[in-house]
Amino acid sequence: MSDTYNAFVVDEIEDQFKSSIKSLPLPELQDGFVLIDVLYSSLNYKDALSASGNKGVTKSYPFTPGIDAVGKIRQSKDNNLKEGDEVIVTGYDLGMNTNGGFGEIIHVPSGWVVPLPNNLSMEEAISFGTAGITAAASVDAVLSKIDAPELPVAVSGATGGVGSIAVGLLSKLGIDVTAITGKENSSQFLKNLGAKNIILRDDFSSEKIRPLDKTKFSAGVDTVGGEILSRIISQVDRHGVITCCGNVNSIKLETTVFPFILRGIALQGIDSAESPISYKKYLWDKIASEWQIGYSKSSIKIIKLNELAPEIDKILNGNQQGRVVVKHGE
Numbered sequence: 363m364s365d366t367y368n369a370f371v372v373d374e375i376e377d378q379f380k381s382s383i384k385s386l387p388l389p390e391l392q393d394g395f396v397l398i399d400v401l402y403s404s405l406n407y408k409d410a411l412s413a414s415g416n417k418g419v420t421k422s423y424p425f426t427p428g429i430d431a432v433g434k435i436r437q438s439k440d441n442n443l444k445e446g447d448e449v450i451v452t453g454y455d456l457g458m459n460t461n462g463g464f465g466e467i468i469h470v471p472s473g474w475v476v477p478l479p480n481n482l483s484m485e486e487a488i489s490f491g492t493a494g495i496t497a498a499a500s501v502d503a504v505l506s507k508i509d510a511p512e513l514p515v516a517v518s519g520a521t522g523g524v525g526s527i528a529v530g531l532l533s534k535l536g537i538d539v540t541a542i543t544g545k546e547n548s549s550q551f552l553k554n555l556g557a558k559n560i561i562l563r564d565d566f567s568s569e570k571i572r573p574l575d576k577t578k579f580s581a582g583v584d585t586v587g588g589e590i591l592s593r594i595i596s597q598v599d600r601h602g603v604i605t606c607c608g609n610v611n612s613i614k615l616e617t618t619v620f621p622f623i624l625r626g627i628a629l630q631g632i633d634s635a636e637s638p639i640s641y642k643k644y645l646w647d648k649i650a651s652e653w654q655i656g657y658s659k660s661s662i663k664i665i666k667l668n669e670l671a672p673e674i675d676k677i678l679n680g681n682q683q684g685r686v687v688v689k690h691g692e
């Protein structure tokens with residue numbers, strides 16, 4: 363076994379952030395930790411922030427991003443996890459300030475590890491990754507409030523990682539989805555995922571936001587924040603719920619109390635990275651059983667480590683569609 367591994371490393375050189383593939387020494391296994399041979403990682407928006415020097419995500423460089431990793435345990439200092447176990451790690455500090463899945467090896471606390479569920483291949487698991495469990499947590503929050511939505515559920519950022527999986531999951535559950543997208547040529551992609559209606563972001567944003575607009579949705583899964591979230595809030599029907607997980611549109615949210623006090627709607631924040639490991643296991647079991655959407659077949663692009671840089675630029679510019687999976691070792 364080699365005592366080095368390859369990783370996509372971001373260096374900070376005179377306020378510029380530059381990436382390259384480097385050979386790194388194996389970390390030494392600590393008590394309560396595992397060393398994992400990462401076979402797959404995937405690209406999430408947060409990875410692009412880390413790779414481009416966002417100090418709110420990653421404080422110091424050189425650093426290897428990658429908030430998702432799926433692979434096999436190489437060495438373990440936890441009695442419940444043994445060499446060869448197939449596992450998933452998403453979130454917590456992975457890819458933020460703990461070297462992440464863009465390296466062929468990760469060294470993480472055993473408490474971050476979810477065993478790969480039966481009925482889910484490693485490739486299927488990584489096609490979900492953090493985007494998938496964020497979408498699943500959002501869908502779970504919608505279903506916990508509304509059994510059978512009478513109006514469609516709105517999904518914003520619909521072609522993105524979280525959005526596209528949310529469209530697929532809700533559609534799989536027989537719920538009508540209205541996909542809100544900025545991409546004019548994405549209709550077929552969104553219809554293939556099951557979206558019933560598609561609204562272009564510019565059309566959705568064309569009129570003034572009213573405190574209480576005509577109700578068009580029973581619920582909303584918002585992945586972008588800003589004025590898109592404000593509009594969804596004003597258009598959700600009585601006792602509906604809107605989930606909020608992202609900020610690619612804006613970190614700001616303007617609204618009034620009226621949707622809350624006159625329609626009884628709920629705004630549910632989603633923080634998948636720091637969710638308790640028991641909740642992550644619950645979501646992965648759902649994804650491996652009744653929420654299986656065969657997503658990996660239609661909407662993932664598989665790349666090698668040395669093909670990451672342009673994909674990072676694409677996600678930063680809001681142009682990514684579906685999921686990008688990194689396959690190590692080829």
Ligand SMILES: NC(=O)c1ccc[n+]([C@@H]2O[C@H](COP(=O)([O-])OP(=O)(O)OC[C@H]3O[C@@H](n4cnc5c(N)ncnc54)[C@H](OP(=O)(O)O)[C@@H]3O)[C@@H](O)[C@H]2O)c1
Nearest residue numbers: 407519520521522523524543544545608609611633634680
């Ligand atoms: N809270 C959590 O637990 C959690 C977990 C994962 C991700 N996130 C956050 O969720 C967001 C989405 O993550 P992701 O990995 O799915 O990213 P992504 O793949 O880049 O998807 C984001 C999508 O948002 C849309 N979009 C891009 N720029 C926009 C703009 N200026 N205004 C409105 N919409 C825009 C685009 O879809 P369309 O072209 O289809 O509109 C884009 O594909 C990010 O903010 C990420 O940090 C949060």
